[in-house]
Amino acid sequence: MIELKNVSFNYENASIFENLSLFVAEGEKIGIVGESGCGKSTLLKLMAGLYVPSSGEIIVDGVRAPEEIIKKVSVVMQSPMLLPLSILENITMGHEYEDSKIEKIIESANLKKWIDSLPEGLDTYIGDSADELSGGQAQRIAIARAMFKDSKILLLDEPTSALDGENAASVLEAINHFTEGKTVIHVTHRKKHLEGYDRIFLMENGKLSEI
Ligand SMILES: Nc1ncnc2c1ncn2[C@@H]1O[C@H](COP(=O)(O)OP(=O)(O)OP(=O)(O)O)[C@@H](O)[C@H]1O
Numbered sequence: 001m002i003e004l005k006n007v008s009f010n011y012e013n014a015s016i017f018e019n020l021s022l023f024v025a026e027g028e029k030i031g032i033v034g035e036s037g038c039g040k041s042t043l044l045k046l047m048a049g050l051y052v053p054s055s056g057e058i059i060v061d062g063v064r065a066p067e068e069i070i071k072k073v074s075v076v077m078q079s080p081m082l083l084p085l086s087i088l089e090n091i092t093m094g095h096e097y098e099d100s101k102i103e104k105i106i107e108s109a110n111l112k113k114w115i116d117s118l119p120e121g122l123d124t125y126i127g128d129s130a131d132e133l134s135g136g137q138a139q140r141i142a143i144a145r146a147m148f149k150d151s152k153i154l155l156l157d158e159p160t161s162a163l164d165g166e167n168a169a170s171v172l173e174a175i176n177h178f179t180e181g182k183t184v185i186h187v188t189h190r191k192k193h194l195e196g197y198d199r200i201f202l203m204e205n206g207k208l209s210e211i
């Protein structure tokens with residue numbers, strides 16, 4: 001469950017939203033489209049607890065504090081945030097894991113072929129070389145991380161934008177399978193990626209209207 005109550009947000013002097021309200025029920029799949037710069041990523045960051053509203057309230061699964069909200073959601077942001085760690089650690093984020101779960105996830109995120117080609121495989125350190133990863137590799141690691149965390153709520157910001165058509169289609173299929181029964185907010189420029197979603201909103205002038 002995600003609830004936004006009269007949320008306003010501004011970057012310094014620029015107001016992005018004023019009094020935005022939205023209720024997303026548990027298990028609902030919501031798509032958000034809108035022109036570049038309209039505020040879609042900003043909205044997802046607010047829902048992820050990464051930003052704090054200037055006024056109003058955000059409640060995610062019963063919690064209000066940003067540091068608690070972060071724990072409740074899995075996110076794939078538009079620019080993947082990778083850490084100076086191994087590929088494996090970037091996926092597990094230090095949590096315990098079973099090999100079978102990791103195997104399944106790297107298959108779903110289309111990472112297997114690439115990881116198998118690396119001499120150190122999953123233990124490859126990507127810290128200093130994060131710049132040397134392709135946008136698609138970084139994006140697929142971010143997807144694998146979200147799959148590993150396996151929260152009931154997923155926030156996806158253009159999760160396949162850096163992938164070619166074929167890769168995007170198969171990763172999207174894996175995401176759709178993985179998000180079954182979960183609450184999803186999916187921002188995309190490609191409306192066809194939102195087939196089967198419960199509601200699709202257009203973001204425009206700081207407002208959301210259902211389309
Ligand atoms: N950290 C920031 N500081 C100041 N302004 C920002 C910041 N991040 C974004 N903005 C501005 O806020 C507005 C909304 O940005 P946002 O990234 O949310 O748009 P978006 O809808 O996600 O765009 P896109 O489709 O291109 O990803 C834009 O005008 C942008 O320039």
Ligand SMILES: [Mg+2]
Binds near residue numbers: 040041078
């Ligand atoms: Mg964006």
